[in-house]
Amino acid sequence: MKLATYRFRLKDSSGRNRLRKLGFAVNDIWNYSNETTAYQWSFRRQLLSAFDLHKLTAGVGKELGLHSQTVQAVVDEYAKCGKQFKRSKLHWRSRKRSLGWVPFKAVGVKVEADTVTYGGHTFRFWNTRPLPGKVRCGSFCEDAQGRWYVHFVCEDPTPERVPTGKEAGIDLGLKTLATLSDGVELSRENLTRKFEVKLASAQRARKKKQVTRIHAKIKNKRKDWNHKATTRLTNEYDVLVVGNVSPSKLKKTKMAKSVSDAGWADFKTMLAYKAIRLGVVYKEVNESFSTVTCAACSERSGPRGLRALGVRTWRCSSCGTCHDRDRNAAVNILRSARDIVRRREFPCLYAGEDVKACK
Numbered sequence: 001m002k003l004a005t006y007r008f009r010l011k012d013s014s015g016r017n018r019l020r021k022l023g024f025a026v027n028d029i030w031n032y033s034n035e036t037t038a039y040q041w042s043f044r045r046q047l048l049s050a051f052d053l054h055k056l057t058a059g060v061g062k063e064l065g066l067h068s069q070t071v072q073a074v075v076d077e078y079a080k081c082g083k084q085f086k087r088s089k090l091h092w093r094s095r096k097r098s099l100g101w102v103p104f105k106a107v108g109v110k111v112e113a114d115t116v117t118y119g120g121h122t123f124r125f126w127n128t129r130p131l132p133g134k135v136r137c138g139s140f141c142e143d144a145q146g147r148w149y150v151h152f153v154c155e156d157p158t159p160e161r162v163p164t165g166k167e168a169g170i171d172l173g174l175k176t177l178a179t180l181s182d183g184v185e186l187s188r189e190n191l192t193r194k195f196e197v198k199l200a201s202a203q204r205a206r207k208k209k210q211v212t213r214i215h216a217k218i219k220n221k222r223k224d225w226n227h228k229a230t231t232r233l234t235n236e237y238d239v240l241v242v243g244n245v246s247p248s249k250l251k252k253t254k255m256a257k258s259v260s261d262a263g264w265a266d267f268k269t270m271l272a273y274k275a276i277r278l279g280v281v282y283k284e285v286n287e288s289f290s291t292v293t294c295a296a297c298s299e300r301s302g303p304r305g306l307r308a309l310g311v312r313t314w315r316c317s318s319c320g321t322c323h324d325r326d327r328n329a330a331v332n333i334l335r336s337a338r339d340i341v342r343r344r345e346f347p348c349l350y351a352g353e354d355v356k357a358c359k
Ligand SMILES: [Zn+2]
Pocket: 294, 295, 296, 297, 298, 299, 316, 317, 318, 319, 320, 321
């Protein structure tokens, strides 16, 4: 069974202070685990496991007003992070700097229509859509603006999807955010540029709250667009291929702002998980030479280098075909994915390791 996380905004009137207090209690448990593990490390060179920490924190939930499962969830998360980053000491959770976080497991909460009951208190949330299945676990989380959300991790039955038989290569860019190999273009306005003036004046006036509000707005708009675009793509196409575009090089150029505004990474992550959920084939391929290669004759005759980024259309010098830069790249990306599949089917046709394996 697949799992999906659903997020709902809690109503502001619904026990914010209570949650903040619970959040502080969670911080205490986290910091206690942190200290104890560091102490243990100092003379035994050994990390404390979640099992050890469970024993050390047993019964503390009652004192702090937390459900015992919450204490366990915090400790589990702590132990997991410690193992993952291989560190004996993790960051300190402070009242001022850390955003509130109260995890829970299914037994600790009761969910009904638009309310969730935790630790004897009922919190109300804006119920925007029904949950697909049983709640497994979840958390209450605060954002930078002091708003609280509840996350439910639920069992998620695979939705039905009718195959369309369409394939698309996707070229991620700056001007049009995504150009498909069949000529469809997906774009939105540059949000950084749109809010630039407002943001700058708020920053100059040192209005901190306004600054966080603007940042949150930009983030939400970007996310909203990404969701709509990726849903459309996964509904319309059976095969989606994306180039492994890397923003790190472009971030050093004049286009840095546009690159970070584009948010390619988020777009790809969303596309990948939605594709998995719906059974759509999603592939990321090496996109080097996809812009300079002519899709008609495979000659590398296109515009090269960062300077040529302004060139939107070009004519191939060897076969004379006129290309739209992005669409040509998208076609090449789709083609290279097909090549990879073909190479797997007929390994003998290609030089390299595959040939050796065939002998
Ligand atoms: Zn050509």
